[in-house]
Amino acid sequence: MLLNQEKGLSEIINFFKTNNLASNYINDNLIEFLQANINDKSKILNKVRDDLTYPNLDELTVVRHFTNLSRKNWAIDVGIYPLGSCTMKYNPKINDYIAKDKRLLNLHPLENKENIQGILKILKELENYIKELVGMDEVSLLPAAGAHGEYASLLIAKKYFEKKYRDKNRKKIVLIPDSAHGTNPASATMANFEVKTIKSNTLGQIDLQDLTDYINQNKENIAVFMITNPNTLGIYEKNIELITKICKENDILTYYDGANFNAIIGKLKPGDMGFDMLHLNLHKTFSTPHGSGGPGSGPIAVKEFLAPFLPIPRISLKNNVFNLDFDYPDSIGMIRDFWGNILVLIRALNYILSYGNQINKVAENSVLNANYLKLRLKNYFVDLYKGFCCHEFVLSASNYKSKGIKAFDIAKRLLDYNVHPPTVYFPLIVEECLMIEPTETESLESLDNFVKSFENVIKEIETNPEILKEAPLTTPVKRINDALASREPKPTIKSIIY
Ligand SMILES: Cc1ncc(COP(=O)(O)O)c(C=O)c1O
Secondary structure, eight states: OOOHHHHHHHHHHHHHTTTTOSTOOOSSHHHHHHHHHHOOHHHHHHHHHHHHOOOOHHHHHHHHHHHHHHHHHHTTTTSSSTTTTOOOOOOOOHHHHHHHHHHHHTTTTTGGGGGGHHHHHHHHHHHHHHHHHHTEEEEEEESSEEEEEEEEHHHHHHHHHHHHHHHSSSOOEEEEEESTTTTHHHHHHHTTOOEEEEEOTSSSSOOOHHHHHHHHGGGGGEEEEEEEOOOTTTTTOOOHHHHHHHHHHOEEEEEEETTTTGGGGOOOTTTTTTEEEEEEHHHHSSSSSOTTTTOOOOOOOOOGGGGSSSOOOOOEETEEEEEEEEOTTTSSOOOOTTTTTTTHHHHHHHHHHGGGTTTTTHHHHHHHHHHHHHHHHGSSOOSSSSSOSSSOOEEEEEGGGGGGGOHHHHHHHHHTTSSSEEEESOSSTTTEEEOOOTTTTHHHHHHHHHHHHHHHHHHHHHOOOOOOOEEEEEOOOOOOOHHHHHSSSOSGHHHHHH
16 A cells, blocks of 8 residues: 555655665665655565565474573473463463364354354353353453543443433542552543542551541542452452442442452452452463463453443344344444454353362462462562462562672572562562462463572572673573664564664
């Protein structure tokens, strides 16, 4: 398309040239040719086709190239990946295998209803399992990510109150604890709400006094109470039912960020805790990897009274025929093209079915693994939130500050011991934070190995702290200059390495 516009063409050429991409091909002769033939698309295409030749490489060279490339990266298939707040667990390959079935893979989203009865049945079945797991009445599988689910739910809250009070400006505030995931305040702001942050106390729980004082003074204007539970400290909010009750009494909708569902799946239901709406991250808990930029899915679930506002289309079953139903006049409307990230949804259903009534083991083992690691590691750091954790926990590395060592240095040195480091500097309320989430899929041997790597690094802080400052020393990419990388992002690796 841009080839017909001179400006677009020179922009493309400049981009290639300044970023040192395809430098052999983009030379002055080619540029002259392109400029001379700017309006003759087929001539340009023919030239490109003639010029580009297939690489003449033998199979072994190609296999070695890609195998070596894959070894430059870290993956759960290689070792433990305990990034807090990310639930980087092993996802059984059987679920990929089933999602890859040609009958599912080749379906076109604009197929006639008669030809997609099978997939609609699969999706309806997943909706029903999610309802059961979370204790809600209706589900939409459409949102493509956790934050997308949050945003859609906040639009639902907005529509609900607008309809109830016929006043767009009455309920403008969303209450969010300071221990929430960062997407919560971001989604509320995107949905045009004002965010009021609620403080946590020294136990990592919501400060009830702070919450009730604020509600008493502003109840008219508060639309939603939004909580990540367990929160980003890995702590379960013990007053949760009291809080949802207070909200209900004050006409405040309650939202449960269920992205940390790994901690409670099969054990507790947010609907039973009194929540009105929630989202799940299928790409954390339900067999799709989190991260790497692949598709995700953040289904939302609501209580009956909010169902009319759910996004469209909704899957309905009438006279034994499944439909994609658009006829919901109060709906917030369509929130994306087509019908959801279907292959992620298929994996999730398969994951649920393969666990069956043993799905609570996911929560039990993820909490067990996190507590085991916490017990083994806490004495090396500052343990601000004492006692048991849920599926993840935080420790502060502030005790090494006097030696000039930061959480960042510890994380980088861990890479040299062939383990992936935990999340660092999140949540923001903990100084020099290390946030560790082993997940249920790591064995005792793997956890012990992780602890041993930590112990090696701690020993080095005493004996050779300088080495931490230079780490990682063994990875294909060495220490990144973060500040430069974010100020001047460039696609060349050379420009961002010390
Ligand atoms: C607790 C929590 N909430 C929300 C999100 C946002 O999910 P997404 O990255 O899919 O938008 C995440 C992501 O990890 C999360 O951990």
